[in-house]
Amino acid sequence: MNETHHPQLSVLLPSYNSARYLPACLDSLLGQTFQDFEILAIDDGSTDGSLDILHAYAHRDRRIRVHANPRNLKLAATLNKGLELAGAPFIARMDADDTACPQRFQTQLAFLHAHPTIDGCAADVARFGESTGRTHNPVTDPDIRAALLWRNPFAHPTILFRASVFKRFRYDETFDRAQDYELWSRMILDHDVRLVNIPNVLVNYRCAHSNTFIPWHKKVIAANLLRMGLSITPEEMDIHTLLSLSLFQQLREAFSDDDVVIWINKFLQQAGRQPKISFSALSFMTENILLRYFGKDKLRPIRNRLLLRKKNFSYYVEKSFRRFVRLLHSA
Secondary structure (H helix, E strand, O other): OOOOOOOOOEEEEEHHHHOOOOOHHHHHOOOOOOOEEEEEEOOOOOOOOHHHHHHHHHHHOOOOOEEEEOOOOOHOOOOOOOHOOOOOEEEOOOOOEEEEOOOHHHHHHHHHOOOOOOOEEEEEEEEEOOEEEEEOOOHHHHHHHHHHHOOOOOOOHEEEEEEHHHHOOOOOOOOOOOOHHHHHHHHHHOOOOOOEEEEHHHHEEEEEEOOOOOHHHHHHHHHHHHHHHOOHHHHHHHHHHHHHOOOOHHHHOOOOOOHHHHHHHHHHHHHHOOOOOOOHHHHHHHHHHHHHHHOOHHHHHHHHOOOOOOOHHHHHHHHHHHHHHHHHHHO
């Protein structure tokens, strides 16, 4: 890369003991249809030869800039360092154990160029490893805001932002996990940043089962519910967390159906009054979660006791249209 050239995109690629996966990841980035980028590869104290692999690739392609932390700083601090180093007008994230689809950068940059009021975009992923299948994330702003009260609506390694927005924020370095969920919640619910999902699979996402993220997930949800003005008992927080993670057996063993109904009504009544939250979107998402928990036959009589929005024809037509658009994009 010419020393005087300023690339259009900075790719933040943290790496920690990822030697097995780095070649496939780097090859997928270097094979993008959009080529005007720099890769900020930051090794976070690896002991498996990851740094040697990064240097070998950087020797072959000068778009790769390698940095090494003096010790293991963990993900949030490493990403904050990457934000400081990034010099392009757009910033993308990538995980060292995933691979990018060839048109990922081209698709996301074209979307942001066509939608100047959108600050950043993410995309769906194809899962592989210990879990397989496609992850369908919410697309529109109302659905994304509603989703933040239940789960992380974005796949972190698919994020691509305008640098002018991304650089205004920092990852919270007190979070060992769910740093991204905390950041998106803060951006969107506190600062009205516009971050949307493109309904295309743009990253192949490696899945490895772990429960270490649960306390951090719970911490973000608690903060988001507090943003809605909800005072929450520990029991209510447990109900909401178990529902959000689909840990239904644990929920059934610890709480009654009445406990769940009482909490959901309190949640909908308070959160649904917030001007930044669409009650239609929140009700629709909550009903889908309850449908998975109770089952269709059991939910039908219980629904009359819930403060779910009555069947709103225009909203459900809109949801059907969004699903149709997804099918067109994925065809």
